Amino acid sequence: MRLLISFFLLAITSNGFCQQTIQKMIDTAQKHDTIIVREGVYKEHDIIITKPITIIGKKNVVIDAEAKGYVFKVLADSVTIKNISAKNVGKSYTKDFAAIYISRSNHIIIENVTLTNVFFGLLIEKSKNIKIRNNYISSKATTEAGTGNGIHLWHCSNAEIEKNELHSLRDGIYFEFVKNSVVKNNHSHHNLRYGLHFMFSNNNEYLQNTFNNNGAGVAVMFSKYIKMTRNKFLKNWGTASYGLLLKEIYDAEIIHNEFSENTIAINLEGATRINYINNTFSNNGWALKVAGACYKNIFKSNNFLNNSFDVSYNSKLNDNSFKGNYWSSYTGYDLDKNGIGDVPYRPVKLFSYIVNKTPESIILLRSLFVDIINFSEKVTPVFTPKNLVDEAPLMQKVL
Numbered sequence: 001m002r003l004l005i006s007f008f009l010l011a012i013t014s015n016g017f018c019q020q021t022i023q024k025m026i027d028t029a030q031k032h033d034t035i036i037v038r039e040g041v042y043k044e045h046d047i048i049i050t051k052p053i054t055i056i057g058k059k060n061v062v063i064d065a066e067a068k069g070y071v072f073k074v075l076a077d078s079v080t081i082k083n084i085s086a087k088n089v090g091k092s093y094t095k096d097f098a099a100i101y102i103s104r105s106n107h108i109i110i111e112n113v114t115l116t117n118v119f120f121g122l123l124i125e126k127s128k129n130i131k132i133r134n135n136y137i138s139s140k141a142t143t144e145a146g147t148g149n150g151i152h153l154w155h156c157s158n159a160e161i162e163k164n165e166l167h168s169l170r171d172g173i174y175f176e177f178v179k180n181s182v183v184k185n186n187h188s189h190h191n192l193r194y195g196l197h198f199m200f201s202n203n204n205e206y207l208q209n210t211f212n213n214n215g216a217g218v219a220v221m222f223s224k225y226i227k228m229t230r231n232k233f234l235k236n237w238g239t240a241s242y243g244l245l246l247k248e249i250y251d252a253e254i255i256h257n258e259f260s261e262n263t264i265a266i267n268l269e270g271a272t273r274i275n276y277i278n279n280t281f282s283n284n285g286w287a288l289k290v291a292g293a294c295y296k297n298i299f300k301s302n303n304f305l306n307n308s309f310d311v312s313y314n315s316k317l318n319d320n321s322f323k324g325n326y327w328s329s330y331t332g333y334d335l336d337k338n339g340i341g342d343v344p345y346r347p348v349k350l351f352s353y354i355v356n357k358t359p360e361s362i363i364l365l366r367s368l369f370v371d372i373i374n375f376s377e378k379v380t381p382v383f384t385p386k387n388l389v390d391e392a393p394l395m396q397k398v399l
Helices: 023-029 349-355 359-364 368-379
Strands: 004-005 010-013 016-019 034-037 041-043 047-049 055-059 061-064 072-076 081-082 085-087 098-103 106-111 114-116 120-125 129-132 136-138 151-162 163-165 173-179 181-183 186-188 192-197 205-206 208-210 217-224 227-231 230-232 244-255 258-260 264-277 281-282 286-292 299-300 303-305 309-315 322-324
Touching: 023 034, 023 047, 061 106, 173 205, 192 208, 217 227
Parallel strands: 004 034, 034 055, 041 061, 047 072, 055 081, 061 085, 072 098, 081 106, 085 114, 098 120, 106 129, 114 136, 120 151, 129 151, 136 163, 151 173, 151 181, 163 186, 173 192, 181 205, 186 208, 192 217, 205 227, 208 230, 217 244, 227 244, 230 258, 244 264, 258 281, 264 286, 264 299, 281 303, 286 309, 299 322
Antiparallel strands: 010 016
8 A cells, every 4th residue: 555645736837727636636646545735725617536546635635525515426346535615516407416426436435525515415324334434414404305415325235423513404414225234423413304313214213313403304214223322302493394294104213302492302113123211301292293003102100291282092992011111191190109190191192183183273273261171181082092192190300
């Protein structure tokens, strides 16, 4: 392996001045060489990498694509790009321009890279063993059509997405047909659509991420064997927004997550055999909104704190288990002092059923009339599932 250095020298030509380009350094490099790019602004686009090399930027290296196209196109295995800044990626409604485009390449590392004013940040297809760490990706778009996604993977496997910050994009992180991958310690915020969006992606883990102030929250669709642990879903507000949307999800675990100040904390539709354990739902409009076709889910040891509606259900049938949760609106007692309420708790209120049918009725939320109809339904359930009840409500919050 050789070490090549770009000196950012200016050479006098008959036409004036020209600078040594990164593309020229790549073209002259041999396989497994390391290129050190010195400080400066490089006005280049469509830099193509077709051999295994390492590119490392020194201090203040900026590549300006001048809105003409891609920055890097990686078409080889074993490529590393570190400590580079890139900006002004081309925008198109027919081409998916990306700051770094990776196709059919394995064992790729993208680390400590800053990408600003992008269309797509990282666009990766049919690749595996990808590590994307400590990067910052943002756009200036104001409409979904005017930008792509921050980190977009399609038909990939064994990817590690860790410690990245993504904002002002369409989706912060997007997975489609991705498997055996980990998304950890990322901050995805103020994106126009989803902070995280994945479809048809099985056997993946999402750990310790923060998703806040996104247009529609986080969407998880048509996937199975998912683990979502210790994530934060915060302040995703809007008429069609939620902390987390689950649609056609099977055999998943949602554990130790925080859902706070979302219009809907979790919206469930076709979600089956999912364990919801030790999550905290606080100050949401709806903590859980169950739309239908949700079977054999377990809700255990969760905290439901000061939500307008703890659970909304649109069916009279229930095949899910709610047991051993803490509900801030529970008014029962514990005579034997075992920490479990002696009176079962019914989390579904009649008024939540009415709001589902007639959304305009939400203006009556704090009225005496609502308290009366909720009490009557609690005494004799007619519209809400009779067996949707927590038989062992906790008297203290779960720590």
